Amino acid sequence: MLKKCAHLLSSLLISFVYFFSLAANSTEKMWPGSEYSPSIPTFKDVLGYDVGERITNYGDMLRYFEALERSAPKQIKLFEYGRTWEGRKLIYAAIGNRDVIANLDGFADKMQKLSDPRITDKSTAKALIAQLPSSVWLGYGVHGNEISSTDAAMMTAYHLLAAPNEATNRKILKNTLVFIDPLQNPDGRTRFTSRYYATVGMQHSDDRLSAEHNEPWPSGRSNHYLFDMNRDWLAITQPETAGRIRAMNHYRPLVVIDLHEMGGDSSYYFSPAAQPFNPHMTKNQIDNMTTIGKNHGKHFDRYGFDYFTREVFDAFYPGYGDSWPVFYGASASTYEVSSSRGELFKKRTGETLTYKNTVQRHFVASISTAEGVADNHNKLLNDYYNYQTSAIKAGKNSKERVYILPNKRNIAGNHRLATLMAQHGVEVKQANSDFKQCGKSYQAGAYFIDTAQPKGRFVRTTFTQQVDMSSAFVKEQERRRARKLDDEIYDVTGWSLPLMFDVDIDSCSKAVKVANHLIESNDKLIGKVINPNATVAYLIPWGDMAAGRFLTAALQQNITLKSADKAFTLEDNQKFTAGTLIIEKRSNDDDLATKIIEIAKNTGAQVQGVNSSWVTQGPSFGSSNTVTMSAPKIAMAWDNPVSSLSAGNTRFVIERQFNYPVTAIRTQTLKSADLSNYQVLILPSGDYKEILGVSGADNIKQWVKRGGVLITLGRATQFAAEHDIALLDVKRERAFQAQEDDKSKATKAVKEVEGESMVDGQLFSTKDELVSASENTKEKPDFVAGVLANIEVDQEHWLTAGVHKSLTAIAYGSDIYTPIKLASGKNLAWFTDAENVLASGYLWAENKKQLAYKPYLIHQPMGRGMVIAFTQEPTTRAYLDGLNVMLMNTIFRAAAHARPLK
Numbered sequence: 001m002l003k004k005c006a007h008l009l010s011s012l013l014i015s016f017v018y019f020f021s022l023a024a025n026s027t028e029k030m031w032p033g034s035e036y037s038p039s040i041p042t043f044k045d046v047l048g049y050d051v052g053e054r055i056t057n058y059g060d061m062l063r064y065f066e067a068l069e070r071s072a073p074k075q076i077k078l079f080e081y082g083r084t085w086e087g088r089k090l091i092y093a094a095i096g097n098r099d100v101i102a103n104l105d106g107f108a109d110k111m112q113k114l115s116d117p118r119i120t121d122k123s124t125a126k127a128l129i130a131q132l133p134s135s136v137w138l139g140y141g142v143h144g145n146e147i148s149s150t151d152a153a154m155m156t157a158y159h160l161l162a163a164p165n166e167a168t169n170r171k172i173l174k175n176t177l178v179f180i181d182p183l184q185n186p187d188g189r190t191r192f193t194s195r196y197y198a199t200v201g202m203q204h205s206d207d208r209l210s211a212e213h214n215e216p217w218p219s220g221r222s223n224h225y226l227f228d229m230n231r232d233w234l235a236i237t238q239p240e241t242a243g244r245i246r247a248m249n250h251y252r253p254l255v256v257i258d259l260h261e262m263g264g265d266s267s268y269y270f271s272p273a274a275q276p277f278n279p280h281m282t283k284n285q286i287d288n289m290t291t292i293g294k295n296h297g298k299h300f301d302r303y304g305f306d307y308f309t310r311e312v313f314d315a316f317y318p319g320y321g322d323s324w325p326v327f328y329g330a331s332a333s334t335y336e337v338s339s340s341r342g343e344l345f346k347k348r349t350g351e352t353l354t355y356k357n358t359v360q361r362h363f364v365a366s367i368s369t370a371e372g373v374a375d376n377h378n379k380l381l382n383d384y385y386n387y388q389t390s391a392i393k394a395g396k397n398s399k400e401r402v403y404i405l406p407n408k409r410n411i412a413g414n415h416r417l418a419t420l421m422a423q424h425g426v427e428v429k430q431a432n433s434d435f436k437q438c439g440k441s442y443q444a445g446a447y448f449i450d451t452a453q454p455k456g457r458f459v460r461t462t463f464t465q466q467v468d469m470s471s472a473f474v475k476e477q478e479r480r481r482a483r484k485l486d487d488e489i490y491d492v493t494g495w496s497l498p499l500m501f502d503v504d505i506d507s508c509s510k511a512v513k514v515a516n517h518l519i520e521s522n523d524k525l526i527g528k529v530i531n532p533n534a535t536v537a538y539l540i541p542w543g544d545m546a547a548g549r550f551l552t553a554a555l556q557q558n559i560t561l562k563s564a565d566k567a568f569t570l571e572d573n574q575k576f577t578a579g580t581l582i583i584e585k586r587s588n589d590d591d592l593a594t595k596i597i598e599i600a601k602n603t604g605a606q607v608q609g610v611n612s613s614w615v616t617q618g619p620s621f622g623s624s625n626t627v628t629m630s631a632p633k634i635a636m637a638w639d640n641p642v643s644s645l646s647a648g649n650t651r652f653v654i655e656r657q658f659n660y661p662v663t664a665i666r667t668q669t670l671k672s673a674d675l676s677n678y679q680v681l682i683l684p685s686g687d688y689k690e691i692l693g694v695s696g697a698d699n700i701k702q703w704v705k706r707g708g709v710l711i712t713l714g715r716a717t718q719f720a721a722e723h724d725i726a727l728l729d730v731k732r733e734r735a736f737q738a739q740e741d742d743k744s745k746a747t748k749a750v751k752e753v754e755g756e757s758m759v760d761g762q763l764f765s766t767k768d769e770l771v772s773a774s775e776n777t778k779e780k781p782d783f784v785a786g787v788l789a790n791i792e793v794d795q796e797h798w799l800t801a802g803v804h805k806s807l808t809a810i811a812y813g814s815d816i817y818t819p820i821k822l823a824s825g826k827n828l829a830w831f832t833d834a835e836n837v838l839a840s841g842y843l844w845a846e847n848k849k850q851l852a853y854k855p856y857l858i859h860q861p862m863g864r865g866m867v868i869a870f871t872q873e874p875t876t877r878a879y880l881d882g883l884n885v886m887l888m889n890t891i892f893r894a895a896a897h898a899r900p901l902k
């Protein structure tokens with residue numbers, strides 16, 4: 001309490017210095033010198049409290065924006081851009097002068113023209129620039145527990161509408177259109193606000209130990225499916241991301257800001273960003289953010305706010321809210337304010353940070369951004385147009401000018417990638433007839449993308465196999481690593497979409513000339529049933545997600561079906577892959593054909609009806625090398641100690657990409673629960689040792705022995721492999737150390753004898769010996785921030801039936817495992833040789849060597865059931881679509897192969 005009073009006193013003092021002449025209510029203190037019109041409703045008018053006094057919940061935020069729109073419909077317009085998984089409306093507001101607001105479609109239309117120099121020449125562009133306002137998109141609260149930005153969004157809207165004559169506002173409203181997306185993650189914020197206020201007692205605690213400052217699992221950061229939506233801009237898996245991308249592609253705001261919060265002991269962060277920058281960004285884009293950052297510096301100095309720039313938060317991965325917009329030509333940045341994560345927070349310095357403090361900083365940065373955009377109106381519009389021109393030129397000059405997707409294998413994956421790129425606003429074309437390009441022949445149906453288009457750089461950065469960090473940055477990281485310092489790599493360094501989606505691509509330096517049509521983002525994959533009146537069976541070749549979704553639909557409609565463990569050939573010489581689904585007429589109802597046609601239509605699967613079951617090679621339909629599939633009940637661990645990202649991603653992939661339900665069970669419950677109702681249990685990544693322990697592991701082990709399928713992902717595999725848990729017969733490896741290493745000589749000399757507190761003396765003659773003597777002798781392999789790695793897949797095992805022989809997975813962290821011995825099980829997928837293991841990104845040389853030929857997917861039979869271990873996570877960000885068939889096999893084919901007593 002004392003601290004709070006001291007704070008009030010100091011802010012009174014500041015207000016005395018700066019604006020003693022005003023009636024200093026707290027709204028006015030937000031931007032001193034403003035006079036607010038009473039016709040625009042304040043926080044207090046609508047919500048009953050002043051700005052920053054409470055953490056506004058989602059419903060009240062909506063109510064406030066609706067009140068603003070009612071009071072000034074000519075200056076602000078609200079739009080719904082989607083619904084969250086939990087059904088909440090997502091909105092943005094457009095604020096500007098009457099002329100612009102009256103004709104937003106006209107504005108969007110002009111921006112579209114300015115975006116394409118192929119239809120808009122320089123003089124037309126000049127005329128457009130003379131008419132267009134500049135524009136800024138302010139995105140708030142993508143991480144739902146980073147709370148202050150939403151109240152800052154409300155304050156920003158109020159301030160612009162209620163004080164149009166304040167000098168800065170006048171500048172902004174004259175030539176700039178301000179978009180405000182006040183809450184990008186309503187589901188996450190609701191999780192935070194409801195639990196925070198449910199936990200508060202007689203007074204708000206500023207103690208970081210207090211319950212209200214420590215969210216239970218899962219925190220409000222993520223959305224309903226526990227995604228970090230600030231990583232979702234590449235694969236657009238979540239409806240919130242899809243809606244934002246649609247809106248941004250429509251208006252093309254020139255500057256985009258994503259507002260966040262960081263730890264409470266910090267200050268404020270804005271642009272310029274940290275190294276490394278994505279090399280496909282232009283200097284102008286980076287410079288514009290520095291200009292705007294400088295403007296903040298001016299205001300922050302005036303208010304006495306601490307800040308920093310450049311040291312963290314890089315701009316390398318193109319799937320952040322502040323990097324995706326750069327690839328249509330915007331300048332973009334992240335802002336971070338130290339969080340009070342509640343109404344009060346005591347910093348380590350002893351100062352009390354109030355919620356209002358944090359709201360004000362984001363609000364000031366918001367207005368300062370809009371001011372920077374207004375001040376640079378002409379430059380930003382010109383830069384935007386020139387960006388498009390240079391993007392087309394860069395595409396024309398590139399050796400990888402055109403990417404071609406032959407579309408002969410993994411048809412569903414090709415379709416997903418082609419429509420995803422269309423959703424990004426990329427022109428994707430599909431050939432209407434066969435053609436030749438760069439000496440190769442392609443069939444009608446091949447997709448191609450010419451990077452000589454405005455979004456060409458986005459295509460480059462997401463399709464090319466390798467995007468390099470600057471060599472100076474890499475050199476510095478290697479230096480730090482050599483000195484045993486942590487590296488400064490912030491996020492994954494590889495994200496090539498064709499690799500991640502298991503889609504073959506070629507590139508060519510020349511434009512493709514063939515009759516074609518443009519792909520739309522909502523184009524459906526067309527399913528097909530050949531010979532729908534088949535008399536014997538329907539066959540669905542296995543190997544892509546259309547067949548995968550066919551399987552889950554068929555299982556849920558109680559269709560009786562089998563799957564072949566091996567490839568087979570029919571008498572007419574038609575070949576079918578291992579894993580092919582076999583649906584026999586004799587074991588199903590009379591309306592089978594109707595159901596098959598309907599499912600094929602909905603899933604895009606290719607179905608072949610056959611009138612004979614005569615097989616000339618491989619297993620016949622009645623062979624013991626076919627298995628009857630049944631609809632497994634799937635359980636997964638949920639709640640601490642599971643990584644919420646891994647839990648959410650995994651549940652999402654199964655529920656929304658496989659279209660199959662999952663029961664989430666709290667980890668604590670798994671310890672003693674009777675699991676006999678379930679056929680499959682998935683442990684997402686997490687450190688289970690403490691919560692499950694030996695007795696919990698034993699409960700799971702007994703269930704596996706009775707016929708259960710246990711699947712462990714990422715760090716859950718560590719748990720399974722612990723020696724006293726013994727669910728999996730492999731071990732984790734320490735970092736490889738060469739035997740006769742000079743460096744270790746010095747350390748070898750000193751033998752520590754147990755029970756003695758002194759050791760024999762040693763002599764150092766170089767600093768290296770000091771360094772080496774202070775090293776731990778038993779270290780883990782160096783940590784990897786996340787790269788794409790090549791894996792090879794066993795082609796002869798039923799568990800990997802139909803899975804492509806080579807795939808791309810993520811390698812993250814420092815987990816490397818010994819192979820399982822044949823006596824215990826089989827290694828069914830493994831990392832490739834050291835030379836080729838890195839598919840994309842930056843991987844330490846030692847890790848490459850040690851990762852080579854180490855297991856990725858392990859199968860260990862146990863009693864009537866089995867344990868299946870992924871040594872890395874196959875569901876990261878739900879953007880490794882290429883691993884989905886393998887993951888489906890581990891669930892559905894494994895359940896079919898388990899032998900519980902029925």
Ligand SMILES: [Zn+2]
Nearest residue numbers: 143146260261
């Ligand atoms: Zn954040």
